[in-house]
């Protein structure tokens with residue numbers, strides 16, 4: 001997601017500094033972004049001039065302090081874990097300029113809780129992009145308890161200036177997108193787990209019958225099965241209802257290191273970002 005967000009803003013003319021834990025990860029990120037820009041160029045979506053300008057506007061740094069030195073807007077997109085994000089938000093609060101807005105691309109974690117770790121809660125909000133970022137129009141903007149209207153206005157403006165469609169929601173577990181999407185994905189996994197139908201049948205029914213562009217099991221692989229477990233746990237803890245418990249099969253896959261597309265297997269086997277057969281052993 002960090003790659004996609006950096007790609008989006010650099011292509012729209014904003015100077016971007018992409019930060020990650022190691023220079024190797026950043027090197028790989030640059031290659032991914034360049035190959036995604038090439039794909040857009042080959043499809044006639046962008047010009048050679050736009051591609052070169054995008055590459056020029058994008059810098060990387062594995063040093064957080066350097067990366068933040070002149071930031072106006074910080075978009076955190078690390079692992080979907082409150083522990084990881086809270087450590088990051090404490091550092092952002094200390095290192096980012098006092099005027100900078102601090103946002104998270106979290107799919108479900110409370111913005112109000114992250115904001116409370118800073119001394120600028122009015123300047124903290126959720127900026128939830130959809131995957132793949134360069135393609136998907138929606139940005140769910142999440143207003144924490146103390147988020148200022150001026151912060152929301154800035155974020156809505158920057159979304160519109162870069163041809164995204166912002167939609168404002170309040171800060172409750174899973175916001176709107178994942179409060180509705182994740183229980184559907186979890187139910188699809190239960191349907192497989194209880195032997196009602198196989199992977200292909202479940203995805204075909206939802207694609208052909210409900211006009212979804214991809215089936216829920218494919219979508220789970222696409223999002224990342226580890227991310228799906230984290231979001232279900234946030235819904236379960238935050239809303240206090242058993243119906244949000246992650247399916248045992250989903251938990252088992254994550255325990256087995258089957259994270260979906262990013263690890264090469266989940267419900268499907270993935271090669272070069274494309275499906276190449278069914279992977280899950282439970283049929």
Ligand SMILES: NC(=O)c1ccc[n+]([C@@H]2O[C@H](COP(=O)([O-])OP(=O)(O)OC[C@H]3O[C@@H](n4cnc5c(N)ncnc54)[C@H](O)[C@@H]3O)[C@@H](O)[C@H]2O)c1
Nearest residue numbers: 001002020021077078079080105106107129130131223224
């Ligand atoms: N995957 C999706 O479809 C999707 C969609 C919308 C939102 N999100 C959200 O975006 C965030 C990232 O998800 P992802 O799927 O890209 O995860 P990912 O695991 O693919 O990538 C996370 C990246 O964060 C880096 N990282 C971890 N700790 C860090 C730290 N302390 N400092 C700097 N970098 C650090 C990791 O090295 C890794 O490159 C999560 O909050 C997730 O919920 C994901």
